[in-house]
Amino acid sequence: MSEGKVRTASYVEERAQGACVGDFVLLKKFLAEKNKPIWIPLQLLDALLRGYGQVAFANNPLSGLLIVIALGATAPKILAFSAATGFLGLLLSMLMKDSQHVIENGLTVLNPLLIGALSCGLVPNFYGEFDAFSYLLILIGTIISVYLTRSLGTDKFPCTVWPFNLVELILLFVFTTQNSFVESLKIESIISLWRMRNYVRTRDATCTLYSRCFEDNATSDARTGDASFIAENVTDVNVDWGMVFRGMVVSSSQLFSVDNVVAGAVIYLAVLIYSPTTAGFSFAGLELGAPHNEVFTGLWGFNCFLTGTALGGNLFVINVQTVAATLVAIVYTLVLQYVLRIIFGKIGLPFLTLPFLISTSLFLKLRSASSSAVFPKPLQSSYPEKQRHDYLINRKRILQENVDDSEMDSALP
Numbered sequence: 223m224s225e226g227k228v229r230t231a232s233y234v235e236e237r238a239q240g241a242c243v244g245d246f247v248l249l250k251k252f253l254a255e256k257n258k259p260i261w262i263p264l265q266l267l268d269a270l271l272r273g274y275g276q277v278a279f280a281n282n283p284l285s286g287l288l289i290v291i292a293l294g295a296t297a298p299k300i301l302a303f304s305a306a307t308g309f310l311g312l313l314l315s316m317l318m319k320d321s322q323h324v325i326e327n328g329l330t331v332l333n334p335l336l337i338g339a340l341s342c343g344l345v346p347n348f349y350g351e352f353d354a355f356s357y358l359l360i361l362i363g364t365i366i367s368v369y370l371t372r373s374l375g376t377d378k379f380p381c382t383v384w385p386f387n388l389v390e391l392i393l394l395f396v397f398t399t400q401n402s403f404v405e406s407l408k409i410e411s412i413i414s415l416w417r418m419r420n421y422v423r424t425r426d427a428t429c430t431l432y433s434r435c436f437e438d439n440a441t442s443d444a445r446t447g448d449a450s451f452i453a454e455n456v457t458d459v460n461v462d463w464g465m466v467f468r469g470m471v472v473s474s475s476q477l478f479s480v481d482n483v484v485a486g487a488v489i490y491l492a493v494l495i496y497s498p499t500t501a502g503f504s505f506a507g508l509e510l511g512a513p514h515n516e517v518f519t520g521l522w523g524f525n526c527f528l529t530g531t532a533l534g535g536n537l538f539v540i541n542v543q544t545v546a547a548t549l550v551a552i553v554y555t556l557v558l559q560y561v562l563r564i565i566f567g568k569i570g571l572p573f574l575t576l577p578f579l580i581s582t583s584l585f586l587k588l589r590s591a592s593s594s595a596v597f598p599k600p601l602q603s604s605y606p607e608k609q610r611h612d613y614l615i616n617r618k619r620i621l622q623e624n625v626d627d628s629e630m631d632s633a634l635p
Contacts, residue, residue, distance in 0.1 A: 243495060244605035246282050250326075265326070266312060273308050273331025277477050278489055278504070279531040280496035281327055281605070288495070289478075292488035297480045300342045304478065307338030307364045314368045324375070327603075333367040333386040340390055343479030344572065349397035359396060363389040382532065382582065387574050394571055473523025474504070493531065499606040503534025507552045528578040529555045535606025537586060539598040539613045547585060547597060555581040 242248065253265050271286030278285070293301040311334025315325055324330055341360050349356055370385035468483060474493075475486035494501040507523070507530030529552050538544035558577035566573045588597040594617075600609040601616055 242282075242284060244282065244497065244608060246284060249283060253326075266309075269312055269326055269328050270305070270308055270331055272326075272328030273312070273335050274304075274328075275492060275496065276328045276332045277336065278474065278493050279500060279528075279536050280493045282492075282496045285492035285496045286328070288488050288492040292475075292482075292485040293478060293480065296475075296482040296485045297478070300339050300478055300480060303342035303360075304335045304339035307341075307360070308332075308335030310334060310361075310364055311368050311371075314365065315372070318368070318372065320372055329375075330368065330371060333371050333383060333389075334364045336383060336386040337363050337367055337390055337393075339478045340386075340574070341393065344390075344394060345397055348394050349400065355400075356397065359393055363393050382579065383575055384579055387576055387579060390574060391571060398570060470505075470523055473527050476524040477528070497535065497605045497607060499535045499540065500531050503530035503548060506530050506534070506549065507555075525559050525575055525578040526552050526555050528575060529581055532578070532582050533585060535609065537582070537600070538589065539600055540606055540610045541598070543596050544598075547588060551581050551585045554585075 249268065253261065253268060256265070268283050271283035271290065272281055274286035274289045275282050276286075277289070280286075290301065290305075293304070308331040312325070312331050314334075315330035320330055337360065341363075345352065345356055345360075367385040367389045370388060374384055471483055471486040471490065472481055473486065474489040475482050477489070478485075480486075490501065490504070493504055504527050507526035507528070530548065533544070533548040533551050534540070535544075538548065555577045558580055559573065562573040562576055589595075589599040590597060591599045598613055601612050602609070604612070
């Protein structure tokens with residue numbers, strides 16, 4: 223039986239709770255039967271849209287389409303960058319003859335797409351206006367991410383967005399050092415000229431400034447009292463829970479470096495269409511990642527959002543133990559984010575999704591393919607509800623086989 227027929231048969235078996243929810247089995251089955259070149263553009267579009275959905279662990283082209291519409295309405299430039307790099311990554315993976323399963327599920331689009339989206343939002347802050355040099359580096363980074371996606375991805379350990387983080391951090395570091403070098407040359411020339419012409423004037427102005435400071439300190443009892451009053455009441459500030467909720471919604475749009483409530487709400491809806499279970503765990507991640515100073519812009523929530531969506535039924539089969547492990551992983555992600563925020567702040571770089579990656583990679587070691595595993599691994603990659611259904615059916619079958627074997631052994635003389 224050919225590979226296409228095998229995939230078609232598996233898609234028929236996958237059809238369960240709905241044709242358009244979950245992995246959108248109906249469209250998968252339809253495209254699996256089409257081998258003529260005329261259907262290639264639709265297959266590429268399906269993979270590209272699934273890549274957008276995969277950013278939020280929603281392997282559904284409808285989810286991806288909602289995200290594309292949200293980005294087009296709120297951040298068209300980011301949409302253009304992400305579409306260009308994502309499509310380039312898709313073409314390169316096809317030229318490299320990557321696994322058909324990986325390509326058609328949008329996994330080869332994911333990392334290149336993120337490089338385009340985040341570079342569009344971050345490069346102007348670290349480097350300045352886009353030029354030929356910045357475009358060239360983004361192109362090189364996109365190509366490298368495709369190779370890293372293939373080299374890091376294994377059946378036992380999904381690479382998720384490790385390639386994106388490894389490439390994007392290097393790109394931002396290069397942009398930062400390049401910009402700092404140019405700016406330092408300009409500043410040094412300006413300072414040297416300024417010192418030559420204004421040495422005396424600067425010395426006099428400094429003396430005058432110090433004398434005024436001493437006079438102010440000698441007669442500023444009222445100001446000192448105001449400062450002590452502020453210090454005593456700094457912890458009595460009321461929390462704006464409306465803004466906290468805004469930050470929870472915006473956390474999902476921060477996956478694409480977009481600070482917009484509408485985009486965040488649409489992305490959350492896209493996850494809900496794919497799987498209510500995944501949406502529930504992502505909201506739990508937002509709840510635990512919310513109450514901090516940077517909550518209003520969603521910067522403290524998107525890593526916890528990703529941890530919840532990844533471990534909450536996608537990379538684990540849902541049971542009591544995996545639910546508890548997912549909640550612990552979300553808390554650990556929050557702690558990692560606090561630590562990495564300080565470390566990366568020293569060098570002036572963003573921590574991106576490293577807290578999510580480190581936490582998820584460590585907790586994935588709990589998985590086991592055994593039928594009696596405490597933290598079971600999905601038998602086949604799909605949406606959470608189907609993965610749990612398949613696991614329970616397989617476990618029931620194994621138990622029945624064990625019972626039949628024991629009955630046969632007891633019947634023997």
